[in-house]
Amino acid sequence: MSVIRSAIQWEQAAEGIWRGVVGVPEAVTPLTVSPPSPRREALAALGDAPFPLPQEQVVATVGAGRIVLRLPLGESDRLYGFGLQFLRMNHRGRTRCLRVNSDPVVDTGETHAPLPFWVSSAGYAVLIDTARVLTVYAGSAVRLDSERPPKLKNRGYDEDWAATPLSDSLEAVVPGETGVAVYVFAGAGDRGDPQAAQANAMLSAVRRYNLFCGGGPLPPRWGLGFWHRVSMFASDAEVAAEADEFRQRDIPCDVIGLEPGWHSHCYPTSFEWDAARFPDPAGFVRGLTEKGFRINVWEHPYVSPASPLYEPLLPYAGSHTVWGGLAPDYADPRAASILAEHHRERHVGLGVAGYKLDEVDGSELTGSSWMFPAHASFPSGLDGERMRQLYGVLLQRLTAGLFRERDRRTYGLVRASNAGAVSSPYALYTDLYDSRQFVRALCNSGFGGLLWSPEVREAQTDEAYVRRLQIACLSPLAMMNAWASGQRPWSYPGAEAAVRAAIRLRMRLMPYLYSAFARYREDGTPPFxxxxxxxxxxxxxxxxxxxxxxxxxxxxxxxxxxxxxxxxxxxxxxxxxxxxxxxxxxxxxxxxxxxxxxxxxxxxxxxxxxxxxxxxxERVPMFVRDGGIVPLMPSLPHAPKAGDRVPLEIRVYGKAPGVFRLYDDDGETFAFERGHCRWTTLRSDGTSEPLSGGGEAYAYGELIWRHMGDPSSASAF
Amino acid sequence: MSVIRSAIQWEQAAEGIWRGVVGVPEAVTPLTVSPPSPRREALAALGDAPFPLPQEQVVATVGAGRIVLRLPLGESDRLYGFGLQFLRMNHRGRTRCLRVNSDPVVDTGETHAPLPFWVSSAGYAVLIDTARVLTVYAGSAVRLDSERPPKLKNRGYDEDWAATPLSDSLEAVVPGETGVAVYVFAGAGDRGDPQAAQANAMLSAVRRYNLFCGGGPLPPRWGLGFWHRVSMFASDAEVAAEADEFRQRDIPCDVIGLEPGWHSHCYPTSFEWDAARFPDPAGFVRGLTEKGFRINVWEHPYVSPASPLYEPLLPYAGSHTVWGGLAPDYADPRAASILAEHHRERHVGLGVAGYKLDEVDGSELTGSSWMFPAHASFPSGLDGERMRQLYGVLLQRLTAGLFRERDRRTYGLVRASNAGAVSSPYALYTDLYDSRQFVRALCNSGFGGLLWSPEVREAQTDEAYVRRLQIACLSPLAMMNAWASGQRPWSYPGAEAAVRAAIRLRMRLMPYLYSAFARYREDGTPPFxxxxxxxxxxxxxxxxxxxxxxxxxxxxxxxxxxxxxxxxxxxxxxxxxxxxxxxxxxxxxxxxxxxxxxxxxxxxxxxxxxxxxxxxxERVPMFVRDGGIVPLMPSLPHAPKAGDRVPLEIRVYGKAPGVFRLYDDDGETFAFERGHCRWTTLRSDGTSEPLSGGGEAYAYGELIWRHMGDPSSASAF
The missing domain is CATH 2.60.40.1180 (Golgi alpha-mannosidase II)
Structure with missing residues (x-):
């Protein structure tokens, strides 16, 4: 069992981005499932940068059934990222197991989105492009031949004895010996102030990763409104009545989500409308759409024997079932195309606006062990372990494509993701509930090109409900999910005023958030x-x-x-x-x-x-930086459409000069990719000028300037 | 990546025990580290039995980097064991990751003692002899080609939908493709009453496993007394004073444990006495031994650069350090012999009576990640993952041997173990605290030839302290561990009477427990x-x-x-x-x-x-079965020695005829293996007769019979 050092073949992949190859990388990896379409112009605008590490200290060894990559660490380096982490931000000194896990209750590194990607405060990021379960010793393992070993302590006498000695290197372990590619993303911060340099360099490295993967997604404008998911047992009439009540109570709502009971058979799932609850699906979707609601439908990947898809997908099924349903091999384009054809006809063609992709994760070890096992085999040659790492991404791509082919944008929910899917229009969610973890996940999501929805289900008290909803309303996807509780935003009578205020604030912020997402796409800066x-x-x-x-x-x-x-x-x-x-x-x-x-x-x-x-x-503490500009709109019942003329209040904060780039387009299609969009520069001196696309008008009308330092100023809406 | 079915070569290993081989098993496994010395006579007495499963349904496949063993499951089969599980008893429907873990806080199957061994209520046990991390889908994975698939449910309508459908097979996954041996142990219960048959058959299967591995250990009699571990910062005089106080307060105590501070350097560890705290180690040990105390010393495996063992062990060290210390390869007999020689001279030769072997486990993923990593390499060719699985067993064997070579029995503590070590004189312990988990671990330890010490450290209330101590006093090793708290059994003033009662009960039970351990050795019946x-x-x-x-x-x-x-x-x-x-x-x-x-x-x-x-x-609920006989002795300050003449109260409960086999020997040496011991049959009619060894007298004197049904009977002590 010999372990030998292997050369890493480095090549530059874009300005400030390098790809290093050990051996022959495997055929299916996160970046083969989500092939990068780098935004070359924006990357060029970020500029070139030197390789951010001593390249000769990046070492690979191969043998004993694994590839080990070693990278040097500085004494004060902090390491962020590793996907959607709930329990920790700085992972220096920890061992991270990057395995998908639907119940990540212990700080092991397992998560819904186990991205083999991290950002160092030393000013660079690293992606190891593998679908295998990567284990990263993020400064938690100390080699006997370390050149900078930790200082020896005596626990019997030294009060500063540390349970984790400081290691001078990170070791990442890829199972299998075939080969792997590693990407390094340089930062390029201000070298003057060390702390500023660290932050800027980290952000630059993150932006390079995001842009390399195609930039962030631009959701349809309605995706940034409020979402409400109804009880899984609701019928069409009950759903319609529930939707109407939002309008009656003057609570904005853009999206109604249907939960498993809309399927004629669920767990496993038929993908067919239940004839008793939804006798006229097309009419149901049309009716709600006409009232300004979009319909998002829940599904999971497991095909019921009661589904018309069962027989067609049987040849592409994995070796193990989930809840008695097939687990199709969506890495096989033929399986993907069978599902796509069905969904076109039965869902998207009826006007369904998006999907919630549940249970594309599983927990190998916790929960009820319902997922197919790691050793499951799939026709494409993938095993269960790699399929689980990629299942969420495969289904994101498959379903997003159904909308793009109709020139409609979508925005949806998914419970698992992986590297490369930056531009995928899906936000992650979980079944676990902890407000502090939800906010930590918001922080961590931005390190790796992820979007995260800290959804609300129910709460023990009015106060808890309000505080949760406020977090949701200041996140990438603002949602209440009442699949099990059947509750509504007005189910907590003492909280209704505060709840309405939070949801209306969400609507008022729409122009600001929509521009932040447009920027995510344009220059890779994460909106959260x-x-x-x-x-x-x-x-x-x-x-x-x-x-x-x-x-x-x-x-x-x-x-x-x-x-x-x-x-x-x-x-x-x-x-x-x-x-x-x-x-x-x-x-x-x-x-x-x-x-x-x-x-x-x-x-x-x-x-x-x-x-x-x-x-x-009723208030969430929010602060705006000096020179900050925040465009707000009135709290409409739902998002404006192209052709509406919505006035904007342009809030200007503080005394420093500031600039905001306001984005507008039709809010629905991909015409913006063909240049049909408008950027407007707003300046803190109260002036504005078209930056691009000035000739076309979309949703925004009058700009009402409001200088927040002026005591005589009052809110326009 | 082809997965092919592989033949299993079965051969009978003993009466009712079969060994099946797939490919070529690896060179280092739990059973090569603890080679079985089957107790052939006792196995023969249990009798032969047919292979307990449809052998053709036990299937192995090899490929894709793993070996998968599949065994059939009946609809109502329950699966017990899998080592020292804290969180669950019946593992049917769960996925178990059998990786050593010092912080097993989630129900993943990880544990201090990850035995690849389980017992089925269908009346058999299975051991997969591997040092790899085994994953067992204990009825949690359902194959598409299942012949008895679970019944299809619709979660939208069926109230009995189940999150884990019933699988008709267990799949065990061994990483690597080399080969593996699997052992099947038959049960042989009463086929009349199905429930009785299940229990009897399970117990028979457990006994066969225990006997195959050499039977249980017989601790020295003092090992069944009360243990007290002192503060890690205590000096020789402080330890002696603390020991004296047990005698003054009339609280029995047999063993004093020293914690890390007795080393001149700890974390990592020198293995040398600290000259300031223990200037005269030989005199210290002798002094306490003369007062009837035994000295147990803490150590962990990691060798400080300040230790005289550092240079000699350096050539045998693993690739990674732990707290800056070497992690020696104790699978190499040369490394083991260096440590043994040192310990003979510096510890055992001075009269030290045993070891506490700490931190032979580590948690790959939780805690502070202090352990060497899974990819660490060792001179013997083992990697870190397998070394962690075996480290506890390697050090148990090494240290136990130091006492056996002097014809002295030992009894100690260890934080990790594995299969095969049934006869090892060590009890497991943990750093985690939960009374219910501690009792569940007592239940589960008996399924796999393990001993477990639910030690006490400290408590928030008098009541919690008493309740914890009562559990410890009714376990294989009754201990208070004050390494960090510096507390004593009398630190809770309101609890002292109840604490004294619990420890005195422990002492009174010594003849009963000593006989139970002797039976564990003789016929494999676990004492707890x-x-x-x-x-x-x-x-x-x-x-x-x-x-x-x-x-x-x-x-x-x-x-x-x-x-x-x-x-x-x-x-x-x-x-x-x-x-x-x-x-x-x-x-x-x-x-x-x-x-x-x-x-x-x-x-x-x-x-x-x-x-x-x-x-x-002050009372623990305890019940004795009809016809039960319980020999008690007076609550002495410490265990009797050979030559003492301790009277016994022989309690007889109920009306049914009953028999108890009372065991006695010198309590200290291995002379019992050479026939120097005495078994006496006690009958509920108040008669007794020598069963064997009747010619020799050891510790027991007069037998005072007490029929508990007789209201005029009173306790002898």
């Missing part, structure tokens, strides 16, 4: 992201956290572990969101350097410090 | 075991547990999952222990069929039902 990507931002709030150690309860707690700032985040370029969590009346908020202004009042707060800030139930 | 191994015992208390499902909090909860009886257990043949947990004043206790009698009073309770039973703080 961690404070760690902000220039001049401290990485931790409280410094070393000795409290992590308890000699009886946690004998291996970490001395000296950082407390990452994982409870507040940036939404777009200017707005800092710091949600209150249930039980809180006030909270600590860390403001970056510079002046900051309350979103609602414009009151100023000097930054570069941590403040204690109180807010009543 | 689950109710599921009792004849005529129901498998669950409450029937199907619909409460496992919550459509929001636990959408994949299991409908119809059994609630195993995991909170009471059998201690020896006659005593049922049902501890109260903190906060309880009474609890449900399920009594098997027949009459049962309170241990302390002899009051009778009809069995075959579940009773609600109250007990005050």
């Amino acid at each position: 992201r961690a404070m760690a990507l902000e220039t001049g931002y401290p990485f931790e709030r409280l410094g070393p956290e000795a409290a992590g150690f308890d000699s009886t309860a946690a004998p291996y707690g970490l001395y000296g572990e950082d407390r990452s700032i994982d409870d507040q985040y940036m939404m777009g370029d200017s707005v800092l969101v710091a949600p209150l969590f249930p039980g809180e009346r006030s909270r600590a908020i860390t403001l970056p350097a510079g002046d900051w202004y309350e979103f609602e009042t414009g009151a100023s707060f000097p930054g570069g410090r941590t403040i204690e800030y109180a807010a009543p139930l | 075991r689950a109710m599921a191994l009792e004849t005529g015992y129901p498998f669950e208390r409450l029937g199907p547990e619909a409460a496992g499902f919550d459509s929001t909090a636990a959408p994949y909860g299991l409908y119809g999952e059994d609630r195993s009886i995991d909170d009471q257990y059998m201690m020896g043949d006659s005593v049922l222990v049902a501890p109260l947990f903190p906060g309880e004043r009474s609890r449900a206790i399920t009594l098997p069929a027949g009459d049962w009698y309170e241990f302390e009073t002899g009051a009778s309770f009809p069995g075959g039902r579940t009773i609600e039973y109250a007990a005050p703080l």
Whole structure:
């Protein structure tokens, strides 16, 4: 069993991006399933950069059934990313198992989206393009031949003994010996101020990754409205009545989601409308669409023997069933095409606007073990382990294509994803519930080109419901999911005013968010992201956290572990969101350097410090940076369409000069890719000018400027 | 990537035991590290039995980097074992990852002792002899080609939809394609009553496994006394004073344990006495030994650069360090012999009576990731993954040998173990704390030839301390571990009387427990075991547990999952222990069929039902079966030695005729293996007769019979 060092063949893949190859990479990987369409112009605009690591210290060894990649780590390097992590931001010193897991309740690295991708505070990012379950020793393994070994301590006498000694390298282990490709993305920050340089360089590396993968998705405008998923047992009439009530109660809503009971058979699933609950699906979809609702339908991949797809898909099925249904091999284009043909006719052709793709993940070890096993075999040659890593991405691509071929944009939900799917119009969700984890996931999602919906299901108290809903309304996809509870946003009577305010705020922010998504597509800047990507931002709030150690309860707690700032985040370029969590009346908020202004009042707060800030139930603490510009629209019942003429309130905060690039288009089609869109430059001096596409008018009408520092200014809506 | 069916070559290994081989098994496995010395006579006495499964349905496939073994499952089969499981008893329907884990907080199957061994209620046991991380789909994976597929359900309408459909087979996945050996152990129960047959057959299968591996260990008699581990910072004088206080307070104590601070350097460890805290180690050990205490010393395997062993062991070190120390390859006899030579001279030769072997486990993914990684390489050719699976067993064998070569028995503690080590004189322990898990582990340990010490560290309340200590005192190794807290059994003033009563009960039970261990060695019956191994015992208390499902909090909860009886257990043949947990004043206790009698009073309770039973703080609910005989001794300060003449109270419970085989020997050496021991048959009619070794006298003197049904009888001590 010999382990030998293997050469890495490096080549430049784009400005500031390198691809290194060990052996012969496998045929199916995240990037073969989502082949990158790099946005070359934007990458060129970011500029070139040198290889960000000592290349000779990036080492591969092959043997004993695995490939090990080793990269050097600096003493203070922090490592972010690794997909949709709920439990931690900085993974330095931890071992990460990047396996898809629908119940990631322990801090192992397993997640719904196990991206083999991380960003270093030293100013670079790394992608290991594998569908295998990667294990990354992110500075948790120390080699005997280390050139910079950790300092020796004596636990019997030294108080600073550490449970995890500082390692000088990261080791990533790929199962199998065939070969693998690794991508390195350079950062290019301001080299002056080290902290600013770190943040800028990390953001640049993230943007390079996003742009290399095609840039972010531009959802249809309605996708940024409010979503409501109804009880799985609801009939067409009940759904219609529930939708109507949103209008009656003056609560905006754009999307109604149907849960499993719309299928004639579910778990496993028929993909056919249940004749009792939905006798006239086309009429049902048409009726709601005419009232300004879009219909999103739940499905999972497992094909019931009661489905007309069962016989056609049987030849492409994996060796194991899930809930008695087939697990088709969607890596085989013939299987994909059978499903696509059915969905065209039975769903998309009827006007269904998108999908919720459930249970494309499974947990190998926790939960009820319902997923096909790792050793399952599929006709394409994939085993269950790799199929699970890719299933979510395969179904995202398959379903998104059904809309693109009709020149309609979609936006949907998916429970699993992987690297490369940056431009996929899907937000992740989970069945687990913890408000702090949900906000941490919002922070972490931005490190790896992911979108995350911290959806609401139900709550124990009015307060908890409101606080959860506020987080959802300040996220990529604002949704209530009542599949099991049958609840509605007005089910908590004491909370209805605060709930209405949160959903209306979501609608008012639509022009701001839509522009942030357009920018995600154009230059790769994630619309929701961690404070760690902000220039001049401290990485931790409280410094070393000795409290992590308890000699009886946690004998291996970490001395000296950082407390990452994982409870507040940036939404777009200017707005800092710091949600209150249930039980809180006030909270600590860390403001970056510079002046900051309350979103609602414009009151100023000097930054570069941590403040204690109180807010009543109906308010989410939000601050806007100096010079920040936020375009708002009236809280309409649903998103405007091309041809509407919606007035915008353009809020200008603080005294510094600022610029905002407002984006508009038809909100529905891919015409923007053919140049049919409009960018407008808004300046804090109250002027604006068309940047591109100035000739066409879409949804926006009058611009009403509001200088938030002016006490005489009042809200337009 | 072809997967092909491979023949299994079966051969009979002993009466009722078969070995099946696929390919060429690897060179290092649990059974090559602990080579079985089957107790042939006892196995012959159990008798032969047919192969307990349809052999043609046991199928192996090889390919795609793994070997998959498939075994048929009956509809109602329950599967027990899989090592030291904290979180579950019946694993049917679950996927088990049998990887060593020092922090097994999630129900994945990972554990301190990941035995690739299970027992089926259908009356057989299976061992897959591999050092690889085995994944067992214990009825959690359903094949498309299943001959008995689960019934199709519609979650939209069927209330009995199940998150885990019933699979007709178990699939066990061994990484690597080289080869593997599988052992099948037949049961041989009473075929009349199906439930009794199941229990008997399971117990027979367990006994065959235990006997095949050499039978249980016989601890020195002092090992069954009370153990106390002192603060890691204690000096020799402080330890001696703490020991003296046990005598002053009339609390029995046999063993004092030293924690890491006795080493001159720890974490990593020097293995040398700290000159400041223990300037005269020989005198220290001698002094305490003369007062009737034995000294057990903590160590872990990692060698400090400050240790005299560092240079000699460097050539045998693994590729990665742990806390800066070497991780020696103890699979190499040369490395083992270097450590052994040192320990002979510096510890055992000074009178040290045993070891606590810490941190021979690690958690790949949780905790602080301090262990060497799975891809670490060792000179013997093992990788880190397999070394972790075997490290605990390697060090048990190494250290146990140091005592056997001096004809001294030892008894110690270890944090990791594996299959084959049945006769190893070590009890497992953990750093995790949960009283219910501790009792469940007591139940589960008996399925796989393991011993488990539910040690006490500290508690939030007097009551919690007492309840924990009671569980410890009715376990294989009764210990308080104050390494971090520095507490003592009298640290909870309100609890001292109840604590003294629990420890004195432990001492009084010594003849009963010592005989139970002797029987473990002689016929393989585990001294502590689950109710599921009792004849005529129901498998669950409450029937199907619909409460496992919550459509929001636990959408994949299991409908119809059994609630195993995991909170009471059998201690020896006659005593049922049902501890109260903190906060309880009474609890449900399920009594098997027949009459049962309170241990302390002899009051009778009809069995075959579940009773609600109250007990005050100082009392643990204990019941003795009809015809049960329990020999007790006075609560001495420490265990008797050969030559002492300790009177025994022989308690006889109920009306049915009963027999007890009382064991005695010198309590210290291996002379019993050479026939120097005595078995005496005690009968419920108050008669006794020598069974063997009648000519020699050891520790026991007068037998005082006490018929617990007789109201005029009073306790002798």
